[in-house]
């Protein structure tokens with residue numbers, strides 16, 4: 001029954017535990033830190049916590065390299081702490097979604113240790129082992145089985161001298177890819193997932209799940225990626241292999257099998273689980289197929305198209321200024337594309353993305369608060385399930401350090417090393433890293449204005465952003481005009497208005513370079529009840545109009561045919577003393593946004 005799909009009315013909050021709250025003074029956040037902040041999350045009004053990985057891990061990629069899927073890393077606590085976290089969430093009517101990282105494991109996972117032990121190991125085929133390219137000597141440049149470039153720089157292949165073959169790692173060399181072609185691997189993953197479901201988790205966020213099916217030739221061969229002719233000669237001897245491992249031929253088959261084995265109704269006493277697949281490079285067509293409930297695969301996916309919209313020709317390390325019409329067009333395509341089948345996830349931020357207020361807002365003292373509120377408004381009133389990344393509700397900003405020594409992220413450090421050894425200057429490389437490094441998202445959560453922002457009594461693993469003196473949760477809770485209270489109201493709108501959950505999306509003024517405007521509309525016929533079923537139908541609007549100035553200059557728009565809605569209720573605004581609309585004409589201050597109901 002559609003009513004059982006609770007995630008359609010939910011808002012998810014992502015906790016990156018390492019940077020959330022530290023209770024034992026070791027400078028790294030922990031599960032007891034999350035437990036201690038549940039009242040804060042309840043006050044914000046979120047329904048679900050997605051917890052980035054807390055499993056046993058050597059922490060080469062901050063827990064996205066797992067050496068035991070069924071235990072907690074001592075840095076974060078114990079299984080007993082996790083049980084207490086689940087109980088604390090459930091007692092408050094909230095749910096827990098765990099990160100599932102099964103495209104790869106850690107190289108220290110016993111599965112890989114055994115696989116590596118020799119060509120005859122019974123687990124050899126659990127990972128991707130391949131001989132050197134014919135006519136070459138293993139370990140020498142050019143001997144790699146394919147020319148693929150790793151997400152984290154260098155080759156995707158690591159030479160293992162002892163067993164005389166290479167293994168595949170799309171990410172770091174400590175993250176070997178699991179071989180999903182092997183049914184034993186899939187069975188082990190499903191068993192592990194069932195164990196977590198039985199323990200009480202309410203769903204999974206699946207790390208790079210669209211990379212699990214590789215393109216394999218008839219004799220098991222993997223093939224070279226095509227070298228981009230636009231790249232300067234000698235830029236890198238590696239090529240983009242992504243078409244050979246992204247959205248692969250067996251992906252949907254594997255997802256259907258996982259659904260049948262683990263996720264189907266009745267997984268735990270008839271509880272409905274929530275699933276979201278992280279899918280860099282997913283197409284709209286594939287997303288629709290995967291998230292159509294009839295397919296029985298996943299509930300929603302994370303697309304990367306909108307967060308790639310400002311990438312330069314060489315990718316994320318060269319960000320361009322945002323061209324608003326392009327962002328609007330992309331979001332509109334996904335809103336329309338998944339209107340009748342499938343479901344969107346809505347996000348600006350996560351632990352891999354720079355802070356949105358610095359990236360697409362204006363983090364100057366003058367505009368930080370209103371730009372954070374306005375970006376929150378345009379995202380949260382779209383159709384789909386919104387995700388709030390820790391600190392986003394405070395309008396936390398990029399830290400953008402100028403020195404490489406301040407950074408800890410493996411992607412950033414590897415990119416720096418590769419670029420500098422390729423001849424680029426420190427200044428050039430740091431100019432790319434500052435605005436986009438993943439560490440911008442990973443500086444510790446800013447709780448108050450005490451030392452280290454109240455995150456730890458020790459030395460934080462990554463320095464706090466000096467902005468904590470002004471930007472912190474204690475100040476935001478105390479200020480009724482804070483970004484935090486604006487996010488609370490947005491979340492409340494989703495919980496109370498059916499039009500926010502189900503209304504059909506229509507983009508207005510697609511070419512406007514400053515203003516993001518759209519409507520959400522419910523059908524004219526039929527009763528309208530609250531999203532939670534508890535609100536008086538008479539109070540339910542059938543139409544919302546969102547008008548948002550996404551720029552630091554004033555803007556004026558004429559919303560043809562909108563005079564009536566503009567005379568209606570103003571449900572939410574960033575500027576309570578803004579000039580009322582005159583007929584169809586709306587004048588907006590910098591970063592002013594309004595939500596009208598009809």
Ligand code: ISL
Nearest residue numbers: 061064101151171207208280316352353
């Ligand atoms: O960070 C990225 C872009 O800025 C992506 O390339 C990212 O590496 C990719 O989206 C996959 O991310 C996920 O898997 C990685 C892990 O490092 C990320 O933190 C995780 O979100 C490998 O497990």
